[in-house]
Each structure stands twice: as C-alpha cells, then as structure tokens.
Amino acid sequence: xxxxxxxxxxxxxxxxxxxxxxxxxxxxxxxxxxxxxxxxxxxxxxxxxxxxxxxxxxxxxxxxxxxxxxxxxxxxxxxxxxxxxxxxxxxxxxxxxxxxxxxxxxxxxxxxxxxxxxxxxxxxxxxxxxxxxxxxxxxxxxxxxxxxxxxxxxxxxxxxxxxxxxxxxxxxxxxxxxxxxxxxxxxxxxxxxxxxxxxxxxxxx
Numbered sequence: 001x002x003x004x005x006x007x008x009x010x011x012x013x014x015x016x017x018x019x020x021x022x023x024x025x026x027x028x029x030x031x032x033x034x035x036x037x038x039x040x041x042x043x044x045x046x047x048x049x050x051x052x053x054x055x056x057x058x059x060x061x062x063x064x065x066x067x068x069x070x071x072x073x074x075x076x077x078x079x080x081x082x083x084x085x086x087x088x089x090x091x092x093x094x095x096x097x098x099x100x101x102x103x104x105x106x107x108x109x110x111x112x113x114x115x116x117x118x119x120x121x122x123x124x125x126x127x128x129x130x131x132x133x134x135x136x137x138x139x140x141x142x143x144x145x146x147x148x149x150x151x152x153x154x155x156x157x158x159x160x161x162x163x164x165x166x167x168x169x170x171x172x173x174x175x176x177x178x179x180x181x182x183x184x185x186x187x188x189x190x191x192x193x194x195x196x197x198x199x200x201x202x203x204x205x
Contacts, residue, residue, distance in 0.1 A: 002177035
C-alpha cells in the first residue's frame with residue numbers, strides 16, 4: 001500500500017460562519033451540506049477543507065489521504081503492527097475506504113484514488129541576467145491593478161503537530177508506504193508519496 005496524495009482535511013469548529021468568511025476570503029468556493037461547510041478549490045469537486053460544528057475551540061478532526069490499495073488488507077496488518085488501530089467511521093461520515101488512528105490518536109481516512117493531476121504550466125517569471133537581457137523598459141512585477149485575483153488551485157500538503165516526530169515518520173513510512181523526503185534533526189520531517197510526488201504530502205513537527 002502506498003499513499004498517493006492528500007485529499008482533504010476536516011476541522012471541527014465552534015462557529016461555521018466564521019469559517020465561511022475566512023476561507024471564502026482566501027479564495028475557496030463554499031457549499032453548505034446539512035451541518036457542515038465544504039470548501040473546494042477553483043475547478044475541483046473534491047472537498048479540500050470541510051468544517052463541522054462541535055468543538056469549543058477549532059481542532060483537527062481527521063485528514064483524508066488517497067491510496068493505491070484497493071483492498072486495504074495489508075494496510076490493516078501494518079497499521080496494527082506499527083502501533084495504530086483500525087476504527088469505525090465517525091458518525092456522519094462515509095464508511096468507504098479505511099479509517100485508522102496512528103499511535104498518537106491522529107484519525108486518518110484512507111480512500112482509493114488517483115494522484116492529483118499535474119497543474120498546467122504557467123508563464124515563467126523571467127529576470128535580466130548578465131549577458132541575457134530579456135526585459136527592456138518593462139516592469140519586473142505586474143501592477144496590482146492588472147493582476148488577476150489569486151485563487152488556491154489545490155490542497156498540496158498538510159502540516160501536523162505530533163508529540164514524537166520520528167514515531168510519526170515510522171508509522172507513515174512503514175504502515176502507509178510513504179517516503180521521507182526531508183528532515184531537520186528529529187524536530188521536523190517531510191513525508192512524500194513514493195512516486196510522482198511534490199516535495200512533501202504530509203509534514204510533522
């Protein structure tokens with residue numbers, strides 16, 4: 001089994017309307033679904049961020065990762081082997097895929113899905129260099145009045161706090177098939193998918 005990417009995150013908040021205002025201002029598109037708000041990036045249908053009401057203070061409910069494992073049988077074995085647990089879907093959430101908790105209690109929903117489609121290339125930002133003058137009488141930065149609104153295009157990675165960075169790395173590597181892309185001693189670590197990955201999909205601190 002190997003994680004192929006991050007699908008979304010679910011946050012539990014005391015006030016949905018505050019979340020609506022904040023994430024809408026950040027350029028995400030919002031849909032209201034019963035007792036929750038679902039935020040998507042422009043041009044996508046997947047829920048990048050979901051807000052549910054309930055906590056007295058904002059907190060992470062769970063993360064959603066895509067996997068290339070169709071049966072999850074081996075994943076279940078490895079989750080238990082490396083200190084995690086297989087759990088039932090929380091009330092109000094789909095039972096598809098596999099629900100697990102890591103050794104620190106982080107709730108993870110694994111679903112089958114293809115990796116993120118690569119974003120189309122944009123115009124390269126060019127600068128003048130010795131022997132290569134490409135900008136003559138042209139500003140280096142587009143005036144704000146002519147700059148289109150900047151919108152999030154996808155949820156690329158997530159950063160999580162953990163009581164033990166390297167224990168989290170071991171679990172996500174051995175149980176979920178992710179790779180270690182980078183680290184700073186035992187304080188911060190960056191986990192990537194095993195193929196066609198950005199620098200990191202999940203980071204721990």
